Amino acid sequence: MLKVNDVVLYQAESYSNSETVGTVDGYTIFVSGLIVGEVARVRVTYVKKNIAYASVAELITISPSRVSPMCAHFGKCGGCVLAHLRYSEQLIFKRNKVANNIKKLGKSDAVVLPCMPSPAVIGYRNKLSLPVRGRRGAVRIGMFERNSHKIVATDGCALVGDWARILIEEFTEYCNQNGVIPYDERNFSGEARHLSARFVDGQLLITVVSNGEFPHDLQSFARRLSKHFDKFGLFVNINTAHNNVILGKETRHICGIEFIEGEHLGVKFRLRPNSFFQVNDGVKNMIYSKVRELTDLSQTEVLVDCFSGIGILTNILASERFDSYAIEIEPSAVKDANEMALLNGSPSLTNVCGDVTEELPKIVSANRGKRFTVVVDPPRKGLNESICNTLKEAAPDNIVYISCDSATLARDISMLSDTYCITYIQPWDMFPQTDQVETLVLLSKKVR
Numbered sequence: 001m002l003k004v005n006d007v008v009l010y011q012a013e014s015y016s017n018s019e020t021v022g023t024v025d026g027y028t029i030f031v032s033g034l035i036v037g038e039v040a041r042v043r044v045t046y047v048k049k050n051i052a053y054a055s056v057a058e059l060i061t062i063s064p065s066r067v068s069p070m071c072a073h074f075g076k077c078g079g080c081v082l083a084h085l086r087y088s089e090q091l092i093f094k095r096n097k098v099a100n101n102i103k104k105l106g107k108s109d110a111v112v113l114p115c116m117p118s119p120a121v122i123g124y125r126n127k128l129s130l131p132v133r134g135r136r137g138a139v140r141i142g143m144f145e146r147n148s149h150k151i152v153a154t155d156g157c158a159l160v161g162d163w164a165r166i167l168i169e170e171f172t173e174y175c176n177q178n179g180v181i182p183y184d185e186r187n188f189s190g191e192a193r194h195l196s197a198r199f200v201d202g203q204l205l206i207t208v209v210s211n212g213e214f215p216h217d218l219q220s221f222a223r224r225l226s227k228h229f230d231k232f233g234l235f236v237n238i239n240t241a242h243n244n245v246i247l248g249k250e251t252r253h254i255c256g257i258e259f260i261e262g263e264h265l266g267v268k269f270r271l272r273p274n275s276f277f278q279v280n281d282g283v284k285n286m287i288y289s290k291v292r293e294l295t296d297l298s299q300t301e302v303l304v305d306c307f308s309g310i311g312i313l314t315n316i317l318a319s320e321r322f323d324s325y326a327i328e329i330e331p332s333a334v335k336d337a338n339e340m341a342l343l344n345g346s347p348s349l350t351n352v353c354g355d356v357t358e359e360l361p362k363i364v365s366a367n368r369g370k371r372f373t374v375v376v377d378p379p380r381k382g383l384n385e386s387i388c389n390t391l392k393e394a395a396p397d398n399i400v401y402i403s404c405d406s407a408t409l410a411r412d413i414s415m416l417s418d419t420y421c422i423t424y425i426q427p428w429d430m431f432p433q434t435d436q437v438e439t440l441v442l443l444s445k446k447v448r
């Protein structure tokens, strides 16, 4: 019988997400940090019935696909779980992940194209959200350890540019010199919960997430930042909720710029701190360009972009030849979207603030009989049965589905499969070094 602390010889046979799976004496054992084909002595950390988890004690055969991870925190931090795998193999891993989900959960035989690489494999993230923990005078800012709420304190992150290292250093010093009390999630006490930031086109927005009113003057932090950054804005977000959602509802501007301004793919945009923005600018631009290429709008009378965020993609697709609607639930993103429509003079574009489940049926019934094109880009939980039924009712010739979770994508494709089939499906590596993957799908109405 297998017990905790037993050391056994293990061969990694397949993957379950980024963990490898192997069998020893009738037990299915999950081990992270290995590559399929590798053999290792592993130490058992958990056993229940015939399932066990183990960690590597000694690597015996080393895969030719193994590389040295680019970060000292690899293995501890829950972020870059694939950093030990050669980048070309990461792309194969991601394609296989999507293909397995599409086959098993989506019940489709569609051919999944190879995963498109990211132009940058480190330093690509434009966003950072780190917990602030430790104690007064000894603040620790970092990532959570894998499957835990312990902090791996860090002075930076390989996925984010050097701006993050500077920000973490300056905020840690500011907290320690000003007696800021970090959050303690055991009893919901303390002042600073999270440090969030977004850096796009040389402009930085920083949000200090506070457990109630932030009792410290942030001006000296702003002075520190001004030594490093020309264009930055500082915000306080109030979050007193007893859960692990990062942002609360109220965000106040403290000083500096109020939004990031830019122009991507010919669309001028404004971005506020609470609005969603794809984390990898290079891959975002490639996916949006591919959507434009895939979407034949020549017959379209109504375009609906569901889960539209600030709406760069809506503006790319919108035209004076048809009515366009963008549906987004986050008011700050809709504010950005309304300003963007003005900045770009986008004709016939209506930004709707609300839930897709409720707003899409209204648009569909107000435009009954017209030819629709629909784009959906939901959060990880995907669509729901009601949205899928409304899509079938609107009966667009094509649906563009952008997904950040191929399991919910596959489930939704299977819900739509009586009416739609996959005509294009390709993973895009929005998140190199992690096991996450973005997938772009074109669904076309079946000919009856």
Ligand SMILES: C[S@@+](CC[C@H](N)C(=O)[O-])C[C@H]1O[C@@H](n2cnc3c(N)ncnc32)[C@H](O)[C@@H]1O
Binding pocket: 275, 276, 277, 278, 306, 307, 308, 309, 310, 311, 313, 327, 328, 329, 330, 333, 354, 355, 356, 357, 377, 378, 379, 404
């Ligand atoms: C994955 S993001 C995509 C945003 C946008 N398409 C883009 O490329 O930047 C999903 C967006 O859906 C919004 N959202 C989440 N649930 C929603 C809902 N039920 N109805 C409308 N929007 C929702 C989020 O605020 C977020 O902006």
